[in-house]
Amino acid sequence: MDLIPVIQQRFSAHAFLPDPVSPEAMERILEAGRRAPSAKNRQPWRFVVIQQETLRRKVQDAAYNEPWVGQAPAVIAVCSTNIDYRMPNGQLAYPIDLSFAAAYMELQAFHEGLACCINTTFQEDEIRELLTVPYSMRVVVLLVIGHPAEKRTGDPNRLPKGRIVSYEHW
Ligand SMILES: Cc1cc2nc3c(=O)[nH]c(=O)nc-3n(C[C@H](O)[C@H](O)[C@H](O)COP(=O)(O)O)c2cc1C
Numbered sequence: 001m002d003l004i005p006v007i008q009q010r011f012s013a014h015a016f017l018p019d020p021v022s023p024e025a026m027e028r029i030l031e032a033g034r035r036a037p038s039a040k041n042r043q044p045w046r047f048v049v050i051q052q053e054t055l056r057r058k059v060q061d062a063a064y065n066e067p068w069v070g071q072a073p074a075v076i077a078v079c080s081t082n083i084d085y086r087m088p089n090g091q092l093a094y095p096i097d098l099s100f101a102a103a104y105m106e107l108q109a110f111h112e113g114l115a116c117c118i119n120t121t122f123q124e125d126e127i128r129e130l131l132t133v134p135y136s137m138r139v140v141v142l143l144v145i146g147h148p149a150e151k152r153t154g155d156p157n158r159l160p161k162g163r164i165v166s167y168e169h170w
């Protein structure tokens with residue numbers, strides 16, 4: 001049940017082995033996304049799983065040909081189904097909702113012994129066309145998933161707590 005070791009293991013992988021993601025692991029990753037919280041529980045998401053090699057190569061092209069995008073055996077395109085809803089604080093809900101879903105899926109992937117890279121470096125119109133995403137919807141994140149061909153190297157270079165945490169006032 002300890003979550004912190006999974007969080008500490010997590011890193012953005014940029015090299016993957018060709019071994020596939022097992023269907024059971026993929027189901028659990030998708031279940032983690034399905035269970036993610038969302039504003040008013042609207043669940044404004046659709047997870048498009050891309051595993052076919054020819055399609056992955058086209059997705060790689062649309063992702064500025066970043067090699068790991070086509071190298072990894074699976075990519076989940078985290079897409080919105082509603083882009084209008086604003087939360088009571090006035091902010092758009094969908095980028096936040098979809099970030100939670102992507103984060104849950106990413107952590108479950110690491111829990112499975114897999115690795116991920118969150119990818120936002122892509123031509124959204126091209127991805128939309130490849131995956132037949134309706135024009136009014138957004139492709140927010142490509143979650144690239146597979147068995148890592150590299151390990152997390154050293155310090156994750158995070159700001160110290162003293163810089164980012166304060167109590168009772170800013
Ligand atoms: C919103 C968001 C967008 C990101 N986009 C990309 C990206 O397009 N390409 C990439 O290689 N990494 C991307 N990353 C990964 C970050 O670069 C990475 O999380 C950060 O450098 C910290 O490194 P770590 O994940 O290895 O701890 C993105 C991360 C987030 C949260």
